[in-house]
Amino acid sequence: GAVVSQHPSWVICKSGTSVKIECRSLDFQATTMFWYRQFPKQSLMLMATSNEGSKATYEQGVEKDKFLINHASLTLSTLTVTSAHPEDSSFYICSARDGGSYGEQFFGPGTRLTVL
Amino acid sequence: AQSVTQPDIHITVSEGASLELRCNYSYGATPYLFWYVQSPGQGLQLLLKYFSGDTLVQGIKGFEAEFKRSQSSFNLRKPSVHWSDAAEYFCAVAPPRVDYKLSFGAGTTVTVRA
Numbered sequence: 001g002a003v004v005s006q007h008p009s010w011v012i013c014k015s016g017t018s019v020k021i022e023c024r025s026l027d028f029q030a031t032t033m034f035w036y037r038q039f040p041k042q043s044l045m046l047m048a049t050s051n052e053g054s055k056a057t058y059e060q061g062v063e064k065d066k067f068l069i070n071h072a073s074l075t076l077s078t079l080t081v082t083s084a085h086p087e088d089s090s091f092y093i094c095s096a097r098d099g100g101s102y103g104e105q106f107f108g109p110g111t112r113l114t115v116l
Numbered sequence: 117a118q119s120v121t122q123p124d125i126h127i128t129v130s131e132g133a134s135l136e137l138r139c140n141y142s143y144g145a146t147p148y149l150f151w152y153v154q155s156p157g158q159g160l161q162l163l164l165k166y167f168s169g170d171t172l173v174q175g176i177k178g179f180e181a182e183f184k185r186s187q188s189s190f191n192l193r194k195p196s197v198h199w200s201d202a203a204e205y206f207c208a209v210a211p212p213r214v215d216y217k218l219s220f221g222a223g224t225t226v227t228v229r230a
Contacts, residue, residue: 043223
């Protein structure tokens with residue numbers, strides 16, 4: 001149980017285009033989902049927290065107009081990187097937690113974004 | 117705000133030898149504590165977690181960790197390392213019953229030599 005999927009697993013796009021990444025909790029309802037960004041050989045940096053049906057809360061320094069997050073249902077959150085540029089290239093990881101756990105987060109496999 | 121320190125950036129260990137990864141945290145109270153493993157190109161897998169109770173925690177893949185309040189530490193150990201244990205290991209903390217936001221350490225890369 002507690003499986004989180006991400007789609008796509010990797011994506012290459014041209015500079016200036018927008019890219020949408022999906023995060024789904026497959027066998028539980030996720031009251032909260034988190035989006036992280038990971039640079040090569042570095043740790044995970046929390047970008048934002050999203051709760052179903054409400055606006056995402058962004059961490060300091062994260063551009064909310066650049067990284068649009070939607071949590072429309074208890075099993076799906078999306079991250080849209082708008083007008084992507086090469087510096088947005090990174091590994092994006094989502095996680096999800098259900099309200100009944102001790103706050104444990106279950107992580108997706110990640111999405112590798114490369115902007116040319 | 118909580119913070120996590122993993123002092124060792126890279127550890128090389130021989131197959132069959134023991135492994136210990138260090139983790140120190142800074143937080144006003146006892147946070148929830150986690151160890152995750154990330155294999156190349158993959159997401160994070162939870163090895164073990166500590167919320168309360170017994171300070172020696174058993175996890176998957178033969179790993180264990182010990183919470184020491186006096187030292188604000190949560191070190192990860194494995195008695196005998198296998199080649200498949202080569203990966204990146206992250207210690208993480210979260211404030212209990214608040215927002216459950218995880219703060220990650222910088223990670224320790226483990227290389228296993230034959």
